[in-house]
Amino acid sequence: MAKHQKHAKLSKPGYGEFHRNELAILGTNCAAIRNLVNGIIQELNQQYNIAYVDTEHNGSAINEDSVLTNGGSVEFIDKITYRSISYKHSFNPFQNRVLFNEQDFVLVNGNHFIAQSQVIVIDPAKPLEKKLEKLTNVQLILLTDDVSSLPDYLIKHLPVGFAAPILKLSDTLAITTFVSNWLKQKLSPLNGLVLAGGKSERMQTDKGGINYFGQSQRIHMHELLSAHCAQTFISYANAATINAEENLPAITDTFIGLGSLGGILSAFQNNPNTAWLTVACDLPYLSAQTLAYLVEQRNPSKMATCFMDSDSQFPEPLITIWEPRAYPAMLQFLSQGYSCPRKVLINSEVELLQVPDVADLQNINYPEERDRVMQHLQRTS
Structure with a gap:
């Protein structure tokens, strides 16, 4: 007897948490991640629409005159050179994918969010040993200037035959070249x-x-x-x-x-x-x-x-x-x-x-x- 299927069987788009093409960067401090993201965007913004996902680090409060402070749910402000939309509610992956639909790819601060592919940084000041569960599809490994090899715990965690490129965190040009080539490989047929x-x-x-x-x-x-x-x-x-x-x-x-x-x-x-x-x-x-x-x-x-x-x-x-x-x-x-x-x-x-x-x-x-x-x-x- 055929198994009863309650819902229609549909082909699903290859989304991650935010987008089809998303890279979480983790393994170093948030300031270094943002610096790397800005470097990538400066090199590639003429070719691609790029989004970045991060969290607020200084815990700033909402302005007293904001409609959110006064009970509103959404505030839209035309700031002439760009538009700002503030939401009171949190987003789930379904809403995220709509929000980022017009982007070519999304870079993510992996210290705070997950993504379906990762760029990891080997930084002794921020070891990844307790974050190995986030490393599901590592695409690139970056080394800080004082690191020359991968830690043993990471070697044991990575799958047999793992062969992602290894670059220096300071080599922004090589990193952006990698990201550009990665995107070309992901071009939809x-x-x-x-x-x-x-x-x-x-x-x-x-x-x-x-x-x-x-x-x-x-x-x-x-x-x-x-x-x-x-x-x-x-x-x-x-x-x-x-x-x-x-x-x-x-x-x-x-x-x-x-x-x-x-x-x-x-x-x-x-x-x-x-x-x-x-x-x-x-x-x-x-x-x-x-x-x-x-x-x-x-x-x-x-x-x-x-x-x-x-x-x-x-x-x-x-x-x-x-x-x-x-x-x-x-x-x-x-x-x-x-x-x-x-x-x-x-x-x-x-x-x-x-x-x-x-x-x-x-x-x-x-x-x-x-x-x-x-x-x-x-x-x-």
Whole structure:
């Protein structure tokens, strides 16, 4: 008898306490940790959005005129060059992950908080012997200037075959190089999604099945995306609409009645740890060169990478690379009553590109438009 499962089995994003990419630094005093963090941020802030998690060390009280002192729960202050938000309540990991969603990585003072990966400092003044339970995934070891070898207790604790780099705490450049390379290795893979779940009411026939290039448009688009993606899927509204003869990997909508947003969200639900290159199936003018340009210009530090539309007024959601951080953002838009992917792009930090050829963005919705495409392809073949 099958075991009863109370809740739906979902693929979970690879989060830690704060983020997908987080490093706790521990093993030395808090001032040294902050100095190291500031050095890393100064070197890498032009490439990455970086957050730091620490605790207040001087125990300062809330100002008497603060709304928190007077019974308020949240105080938001626009300080012109930055914004300050003060909360009275504490955060749990679920709230932390939303708060840090737009960051590329989070550095954590490991003396006070835990993270899924660690950088440890060997400092005789702050031994790690009583904190070994925090060392679950050590990525880097740093030695203070007066240390030349690892202590025996640490050697015994580390797993067999452990081979993390060992650097000097004072070598900020080497440390930042390590962090940068570590982040590059954690870049999310790219999957492809051909959006073919529309009803094709205006075309009066299945747009994904139209033969422009000697095969269905679904197969054609699948081949274009597969040149750049680890896996490519066809997005269908439901199982009944799948074209089994094409034998292409499919993802059916689990977010029903939301159009293209439902297809994208369903893909993220299927795999929330990959970026998704989503392309509508009704773009017969889309060239391999334009698609390659989009992939080459991918900016994983943004929510998405996309083109401006043909009028250069708004982001074009029909051809877009959505980073994993877009998934929770889309769900937040949906919770506020918005199901338009373009609305998400307009109101998020995205990499906006000018398309090499505006004609590539022309989607085909009517029979007369289809016929003009056929005639164009015959003339140019």
